[in-house]
Amino acid sequence: MIEESSLGADLPRKGVVFGLLLKVVVGAVMGLGLADFAAGHYDAARDLRRSGALMLDAELAWAPRPDFVFKNGITRVNSLGLRGPEIPSDAPPTELRILGMGASRTFGSGVAENEKIWSNVLEKLLNFEGIESRVFNGGVNGYSNVQSSRRAIRLTPVLQPDLILLFTSPGAQMLLDETIAGQWAEVGGEPVPRDIVDAVPGLLKPVAARLHRLLLNSSLYARYRARIQADGNRPPGLRRYVYNDRQAPLGGEDMLDTTWREIEALVEHCRAEQIELRAVLMPLAHQTTDKAWVRWIRSARGKGVPPLDMPRREPTAALEAQLKRLGLEVWLLQDELEQIGNDTDRFTFDTRHWTPPGHRIVGTSLLQHLLAETELLERMTAHRQQHPRD
Amino acid sequence: MAFHTWQFGVFLVIVLGVFWLVAAHRNARSSLLLIASYVFYGSWEPWFLLLIVFSTILDYHCARWMVATENPAKRRAALLASLVGNLGLLAYFKYSLWGVELLNPMLGGSEVGASLQRVAWSAVVPVGISFYTFQTLSYTIDVYRGTLKPARNLLDFALFVSFFPQLVAGPIVRASQFLPQLDWTPRFTRERLHDGLYRIATGLMKKALISDTLALYLVDPVHNEPGEWAAWIHVLAIFGFSFQIYFDFSGYTDIAIGTARLFGFDLPENFNSPMQSKSIREFWRRWHTTLSFWVRDYVYFPLGGSKRGELRVVINLILTMVIIGLWHGASVLWLIYGLLQGITMALERWFERLRGGVLFATTPLRKGISWVMTFSFVSFTLLAVRGESFESVYAVLTVFGDETELSIWAWVALAACVLTHFQPEAFYTALKARIIALPTVAHGLFVGLVIGTMVYVMSSSNAFIYFQF
Numbered sequence: 001m002i003e004e005s006s007l008g009a010d011l012p013r014k015g016v017v018f019g020l021l022l023k024v025v026v027g028a029v030m031g032l033g034l035a036d037f038a039a040g041h042y043d044a045a046r047d048l049r050r051s052g053a054l055m056l057d058a059e060l061a062w063a064p065r066p067d068f069v070f071k072n073g074i075t076r077v078n079s080l081g082l083r084g085p086e087i088p089s090d091a092p093p094t095e096l097r098i099l100g101m102g103a104s105r106t107f108g109s110g111v112a113e114n115e116k117i118w119s120n121v122l123e124k125l126l127n128f129e130g131i132e133s134r135v136f137n138g139g140v141n142g143y144s145n146v147q148s149s150r151r152a153i154r155l156t157p158v159l160q161p162d163l164i165l166l167f168t169s170p171g172a173q174m175l176l177d178e179t180i181a182g183q184w185a186e187v188g189g190e191p192v193p194r195d196i197v198d199a200v201p202g203l204l205k206p207v208a209a210r211l212h213r214l215l216l217n218s219s220l221y222a223r224y225r226a227r228i229q230a231d232g233n234r235p236p237g238l239r240r241y242v243y244n245d246r247q248a249p250l251g252g253e254d255m256l257d258t259t260w261r262e263i264e265a266l267v268e269h270c271r272a273e274q275i276e277l278r279a280v281l282m283p284l285a286h287q288t289t290d291k292a293w294v295r296w297i298r299s300a301r302g303k304g305v306p307p308l309d310m311p312r313r314e315p316t317a318a319l320e321a322q323l324k325r326l327g328l329e330v331w332l333l334q335d336e337l338e339q340i341g342n343d344t345d346r347f348t349f350d351t352r353h354w355t356p357p358g359h360r361i362v363g364t365s366l367l368q369h370l371l372a373e374t375e376l377l378e379r380m381t382a383h384r385q386q387h388p389r390d
Numbered sequence: 391m392a393f394h395t396w397q398f399g400v401f402l403v404i405v406l407g408v409f410w411l412v413a414a415h416r417n418a419r420s421s422l423l424l425i426a427s428y429v430f431y432g433s434w435e436p437w438f439l440l441l442i443v444f445s446t447i448l449d450y451h452c453a454r455w456m457v458a459t460e461n462p463a464k465r466r467a468a469l470l471a472s473l474v475g476n477l478g479l480l481a482y483f484k485y486s487l488w489g490v491e492l493l494n495p496m497l498g499g500s501e502v503g504a505s506l507q508r509v510a511w512s513a514v515v516p517v518g519i520s521f522y523t524f525q526t527l528s529y530t531i532d533v534y535r536g537t538l539k540p541a542r543n544l545l546d547f548a549l550f551v552s553f554f555p556q557l558v559a560g561p562i563v564r565a566s567q568f569l570p571q572l573d574w575t576p577r578f579t580r581e582r583l584h585d586g587l588y589r590i591a592t593g594l595m596k597k598a599l600i601s602d603t604l605a606l607y608l609v610d611p612v613h614n615e616p617g618e619w620a621a622w623i624h625v626l627a628i629f630g631f632s633f634q635i636y637f638d639f640s641g642y643t644d645i646a647i648g649t650a651r652l653f654g655f656d657l658p659e660n661f662n663s664p665m666q667s668k669s670i671r672e673f674w675r676r677w678h679t680t681l682s683f684w685v686r687d688y689v690y691f692p693l694g695g696s697k698r699g700e701l702r703v704v705i706n707l708i709l710t711m712v713i714i715g716l717w718h719g720a721s722v723l724w725l726i727y728g729l730l731q732g733i734t735m736a737l738e739r740w741f742e743r744l745r746g747g748v749l750f751a752t753t754p755l756r757k758g759i760s761w762v763m764t765f766s767f768v769s770f771t772l773l774a775v776r777g778e779s780f781e782s783v784y785a786v787l788t789v790f791g792d793e794t795e796l797s798i799w800a801w802v803a804l805a806a807c808v809l810t811h812f813q814p815e816a817f818y819t820a821l822k823a824r825i826i827a828l829p830t831v832a833h834g835l836f837v838g839l840v841i842g843t844m845v846y847v848m849s850s851s852n853a854f855i856y857f858q859f
Contacts, residue, residue, distance in 0.1 A: 012578045017410045020583055024834035025403075031838020039846045220845045240614075295617055295789070298781045 032220070039219035053077070054140070059154075060147050064140055074112040080158060083107055083137040084114050087159075093388035096126070096133035096380060099159055101148035102167025105282070107139030108359060110349040116356040121363025129367070131377070136161070144173050145259050149266040156273060160389050162380040163276040165331075165366070166266065168323070170243035170315040171284045175255040193225070240305045242284065243322075244315045247306060260326060267327045276380055279328045280366070281320055285352040287312045288341020331369040336361050391433040393645045394597055394844065401430065406652055413576045413654075420549050420572060423653065430554040431518070438516040441479060442552055448475045449526040450547045453533040453540040465534060472530040476523045483519055488720035518558035520717055522551055524684055529565040531688055538566050546572050555649040559642050561660040562680040568655075576654030584826045587833040589648030591840045596641030598844035600806050604634040607800035613776060618791040628786070630800070631776045632769040633807040636665060639678070665768070665811050668751040668760035670734045673768055674714075681717065685710050703739065708732030718775070723783070727774040734767060 053070065057063035064081035078086045100106055100119055108117030119137035126133040136159060138151060145168050152164050168174075185194045187209040200208045215221040241249050249256055270277040286296035293312035297305045306315065313334070320330050340347040340358050347358035354362065370377065391398050405426040412418040432439045452472040456465045481489075529550070532538035541547035550568045612619050612627035619627075643660040650657045664677035674682045693706045708729065715728020742749060751760040777783035 011414050011575050014410065017413075017578050018407075020578075020580060020830050021406070021410070023830040024583070024587065024837070027831040027834020027836075028838035028841070029834075030831070031835040031840075032842045033838075034835070035839050035842020035846065039842070220842055224845050296615075298785055298789075 036218050036220045039223070060151055062140075062142075063151065070112075072112045074114075076114060080155065081138075082155075083117070083139065084119065087134070091134065091389075092132055093390070094132070094384045096131055096163070096384065097136065097159060097161040098122070098133065098163045098165060099136045099138055099152065099155065099161040100165040100167060100280075101138040101143075101152045102165075102280075103139060103143045103148075103173060104141045105139070105353060106167045107137065107141060108354070109141060110353040111356055111359065113356075116359060118354075118359040118363040118366065121360050122366050125363060125367045126370070129371070131381075139167070144175065146262045148173075149262040152266055153269045156269070156275060161275055162384055163278065163370075163376075164266070164270060165278055165280050166263070166328075167280045167282060168319070169282050169284050170287075170319040171241070174243045174259050174319075175241060175249060175252050242287075242306050242315045243319045244306055244310060245318045246310065260322070263323070263326050263328070274383060276376060277328060278369075279323045279330045281316060281323065281330050281332045283313070283316050283334060283337045283341075285341065285348070287316065288338045292341060331366070333362065333365055336365040391430055393642065393649075394594060397433075399841075401426075402649065402652075409653055410576075410578070413578075416572070417545065419576065420545050423554075424545060424549045424552065427549065427552040427554040427557060431552060431557055434517045434558075441483075441516055441519065442522060443548075445476055445479065445522065445526050446544070446548045446551045448472060449530050449551075450541065450544050452530050453547075456530070456533050457540055469530060469534045473527065476527055480519060480523050483516060485716075485720040521560050521562055522557065524562050524681070524717075525564075526551055528562075528684060528688060532565060541565070541569055542572075553650070553655070555646045555653075555655075556657055559639070559646070560678075560680055561643055561646065561658050562684055563657055567658060571655050574654075578654055580830065581826060582651055582654075583830065584828070584833050586648040586651030587837055588822065588825055589644045589651065591648075591833075591837045593641040593644030593646075593648060594837075594840050594844055596637040596644065598641075598840075598847060600803055600810075601634045601637035601641060603799055603803040603847070604630050604637070604807070607797040607803065609634055609776065613782065613786060616785045616789045616791075618793045620792055620794045621790045623794060623796065624786055624790065626796075626804075628773060629765070629769045630804060630807075632665065632765070632772055633804070633811070635772060635775060636661070636677075636811075637807065663811060663815075665765060666761070667764050667768075668757055669738050669749075669764055670731060670767065671738055673764060674731070674735075681714065685714055685717075689713055704736040707736050707739070711735065723774040723777065723780065727771055730771050 053065055053068050054062045055065045064077050064083075066077065066079045066081050068077040069075070075083070076085070077083055080087075106118075108114075108119075111117050114120060114137075117137065119135040123133060123135040126135070138148070138155065140147070140151070143151075145166065148166060152166070155161075156164075185192050185197050185205075187197055187205050192209040192212060196212045197205045197208050212225075216225065241252060243249075243256075267277060269275075286292045290312060294308070297308050297310075316332070316334065320332060323330050339361060340354065347355055347361065349355060391401060405422070409419055409422055412422060428439055428442075431442060449472050452468045452475075455468040459465060459468075529538070529541075529547075533540050541550065546569060549572065550563070550565055553563070553568070556563060608630040609627050612624055616624065640661045647657045647659070658680055660678055660680050662676040662679065664673055667673035667676055690706055690710045693709065694702055695706065696703045698706075709732070711732030712725060712728035715724045715726075715731065718724050718727070751757040773783050773786065777786060
């Protein structure tokens, strides 16, 4: 409603205007403080911030909380944030160690018992074959290849693995929010998200970094940053993006570049540390049957999905070629995932995450790929005999 | 720089502070608001400013030419220049791609077709172009009709076109509502401040707590993976989207009106509980009213309105609603949307005449039936907005699964929609009066709490839906 004219009326005194505005600002700060206080208590009550399965991580955005036991009382994460038991102190110094890095499928979401997931299946099968080995599960829910690669590099000094398996798919794992993609800056010897310090003049960068760290004590700010650093800024047109050679990821080119850069960094790291590295390439759940593929594209048009005429295996083939260009050997689990996709009732919980029989298919397949590369096994065994762990 | 970002919060505090420092000087405060509006608009894409400046200069001078001459032909030429300039820009940026795709079967493969495709694909729709184009058009048409005096100077007119609180998604303001306020002493009272803050806080709540929660926990999951969800959840999502878009758009309008109030300006209302409507004609009198009334005044009435026989009324209604449909977007879906609205309004009119001019919704039972029919019609036709393509709309209407477990937050948001939208007007008037009487610090506290909750919920990164128009 348009109010009556104030033509000729007196302007209110500046003191009155700014006095009222100041009261608003004071009230707003109090309101924010109250909301932050309530949020902190609510989070604590929900065991999110202080004892949730995941925690904020400056370099990885989020990471598994060490020594965490899930609510079911069965699923355990060890002191290194890996799913499964601790490494025994008397572990043989020459055992073969395999580290699998990936997202929720790799973690084994949906299966409570550690013994029933792919990593344990593979470990048992390898030992049955007479290869003394230990398989670590480094899967983390929602992880992209950028995070998996960074975390693999972080874990290698402690685990001293002989082989790293980077589980990947041509979907969301390829793309991450632009803040992560924009990398981290080092200020005062500590990593700070680049967007925090980039817009600030040089002299003020330490102040901005310190303020950022200070504010991380606030529940609201911590959540805000976690969202920005996780996946909050992915444009809608990329939410159903599938890697392929035909379409550029509109608005997500930087993310894709960062993915390649971080994978290359992992390749270089493994080369320098004499660690073997393989990419385990798995089709997405909706890529496993023609029916699921067409239905998925039809239902998600306009959100970055490939054109309807794209064969469902094309994105996987394109990613395989790209990974090879980056210097990676690739183990393609096409047939295995199609077997799972053709019987989702038996092999999956929710069409995506595997049941124990599904994990057996994956574990068995990985063993076959490993045994097929006899030179790889010989090389790893010989290297470890020459360089036993401390 | 959307309203629900911290960048806008900082921008608003700075501009507001400086505005009240220079408020005593007419040109200084108008210049400040113009610069702030251009900074605000340029924050999307700096080159958008070229378009708004072009429209401003064109329409300002067209209006001046009209009043400078008595010659009807010259006056018509000036109006035509304004119409061609504004509608030409709108057509290029908003409709060229659609037009080229429609022509594709005829031109496909030819060099001309390829060139047109390249030109059309290069057009990016500037934020808010549909809103400010209609605003400037109403100005030149009103000056041409002699119902409005031209703006005193270019500064005033430029501010009318670009005033940042309502620039990107309305309400569509008429020059007769805005220009006089530039001459008035800026109004700042405790009550106006409280009212502005109340509107901003409720707007943020509508957007971040209700609309985005509905999107996150009900509408998006069903539209993203229709094959997973049971049929009745689909129906719930279709109804849910009506509320999502209403709370999104009316939330934006509340923030716009509240922000303008802080600077001493009044903007027109845009909504009047539209989901309570018991007919489609009533719905369009309650929904996005500044657009409905614009099209009524500048399209429906000039076509003859309801004064040239029944057949002509039907044609006028359909044509008017098609224009409203296509104003929202360039696609066959929007065309069908407009057609459906127009045909239904014509049918309602025909049905009413059959009953001797008596409305159907006369008893409580009939009112209930009318409401259910109207709400269902509104919701199902709004699939054109959410569906984006025929395939998506088809999937939502035909592809079902067996998942029925919705998040508790979907139910909470739906309950909030119903509870807040269907209260009688008197309830809100009384509640608002009590809230406005609270101390100023309490209003700040309320805004702070809402912002804090919004950050906590973390579901507010979705852009306002009406920005795309």
